[in-house]
Amino acid sequence: MPSKLSLRIAVVVAAAASVVVTAPVALATPDDVGKPTLTGVTAKVPAAVAAPLGASRQSLVDAVAADALGRTHDGRGLAPAVALGKFGAQGRKVVVDVRSAAPGWARGVAYVEAPATAEATPEGWLYIARYTGGSWVAGIEGDSEFAEYVASSPLVGAAERRTMTAYANHQAATTMTTTANTGGLLLPWMPDYYMTLTGGPHASDGATGHWSSLDFSGGNASGRVRSSRDGTATSMCGAGGGWTRVIHPNGFSTDYYHMYNATYYNATPIGTSALLGTIGRDVCAGGYASGDHVHWSLRTYDANYNGTYTWLNGRTIGGWTWWNGSSQYTGCATRLGYTACPGTAIYNRTS
Numbered sequence: 001m002p003s004k005l006s007l008r009i010a011v012v013v014a015a016a017a018s019v020v021v022t023a024p025v026a027l028a029t030p031d032d033v034g035k036p037t038l039t040g041v042t043a044k045v046p047a048a049v050a051a052p053l054g055a056s057r058q059s060l061v062d063a064v065a066a067d068a069l070g071r072t073h074d075g076r077g078l079a080p081a082v083a084l085g086k087f088g089a090q091g092r093k094v095v096v097d098v099r100s101a102a103p104g105w106a107r108g109v110a111y112v113e114a115p116a117t118a119e120a121t122p123e124g125w126l127y128i129a130r131y132t133g134g135s136w137v138a139g140i141e142g143d144s145e146f147a148e149y150v151a152s153s154p155l156v157g158a159a160e161r162r163t164m165t166a167y168a169n170h171q172a173a174t175t176m177t178t179t180a181n182t183g184g185l186l187l188p189w190m191p192d193y194y195m196t197l198t199g200g201p202h203a204s205d206g207a208t209g210h211w212s213s214l215d216f217s218g219g220n221a222s223g224r225v226r227s228s229r230d231g232t233a234t235s236m237c238g239a240g241g242g243w244t245r246v247i248h249p250n251g252f253s254t255d256y257y258h259m260y261n262a263t264y265y266n267a268t269p270i271g272t273s274a275l276l277g278t279i280g281r282d283v284c285a286g287g288y289a290s291g292d293h294v295h296w297s298l299r300t301y302d303a304n305y306n307g308t309y310t311w312l313n314g315r316t317i318g319g320w321t322w323w324n325g326s327s328q329y330t331g332c333a334t335r336l337g338y339t340a341c342p343g344t345a346i347y348n349r350t351s
Contacts, residue, residue: 038080040088041065044097044108044238052101056131060106063136064096064127068110071142072123073208075112090115092286097238099266100155104131107155107267109236110140113286114205121204121213121257121295122243122285124236125307126267128153142306150305159269160232166249167301183250185228187318187348188216188296190273194345195219200331201312201324204255204297211324211331212309217279217293219345225294226273228254228317233265233274242282246270253307255297258282258289319349 043061045053053060066080075083087094092113099108111124127140128149139145150156150164189195199215217223227233231248235241242259259277281289289295298317300310312322313331320340325331332341340346 038062038065038084040084040094042093042095044095046098049098049101049106052103053098053106056136057098060098060129060131060136060138061096063138064108064110064129064140065094067127067138067140067143068096068112068125069094071125071140072112073205087112095285102154105129105149105153105155106131106136107153109234109238111236111285114283116283116286116288117206120206120287121255121297122236122287124243124245124285126234126245128155142304144304146305147303156267160267163232163249163269164247164305167247167251168303168305182252182298182315182317183229183248184350185248185250185252185254185298185317186226186273186350187214187320187346188225188228188254188256188276188294189219189221189348190224190226191348191350193219193221194347195221195279196345197333197340197342198291198293199329200333200342201322202328202331204309206328210309210311211328212299212312213295213297214312214322215293215295215329216346217291221348223279223292225256225259225276225279227270227276228272228296230271230274231269233268233270233276235262235264235266237284239264241284242277242280243285244276246276247301247307251301253299253301255295255299257285257287257295257297258293260292318346319351320346 069075069080069083094112097109098106106129110127111122114120114122125140129136129138139149195216196218198217201211202213203209204213227246229248231246233246236243242262243257245255247253256276258280260280262277279292279294299307301307313324320333320335322333323331332339
């Protein structure tokens, strides 16, 4: 992956253009006029957070977008402007959402929409950025800067910092490598209720990578999607979007996609089984869904807060131990001598 320096150089030499603004505040300011910008970035900068950014809003968006593009599956190794052109040709947006700001600091979410193909899901990251030395330095999940900023930014509260530090500095390596230990994570609905397993272990994007994801629908849980454990929740698409990420204090995080009526969270502390939304077909960040369901994914973190989708095979979630099948979506779960495969109603158990 290119260094941050090379990414920033690429930003500087990119052809001058306007950023697509989807918030009620213009990004261009006198200090930004004439500066090169990245073509095609969708920036969300609510008026409530624009003022602390002053005349540097444009360069913040560029810095975050450049870092995010360098981590995407399809843009890795490309100059940011080239990657943006590639995604634009595919009809996929690159979004930088500024959620909060203070003098010299900004925080939010960045994501790249998924292609409109079956079971495709987006790539997204939390970020914190700092204005230093006359420019913004962005830290997104996986960067050493992100870990540093979590420890020092006034935009991270004391309670959240303790939770995030707990997983970032997790020393029990066996928790991250022993497949069975997931810290008591539940399936994404209320304990002792059931949903129907519609897709066994498969890659988050339905195509490549670790088989980290499961699909569920129906059942007597009234379609209500709930958090697998306590943690910090963030609505990745913003208000009204059906994609939520919950970072748990045990080294794992979980993603929930395609929800309707999603509760809006902005780095909000939540408890186990907190209501996130209802199964649906929402594609707020691209992708495709043919029927109402929740696409649930398991992720792990390293010491740099690098969240990556991880294997489900052999891990116990909701009292069930999950196993890969001969192909994606065909895998099953076992519990107390019983095997449940796609099409089976599964009760969510605490042990």
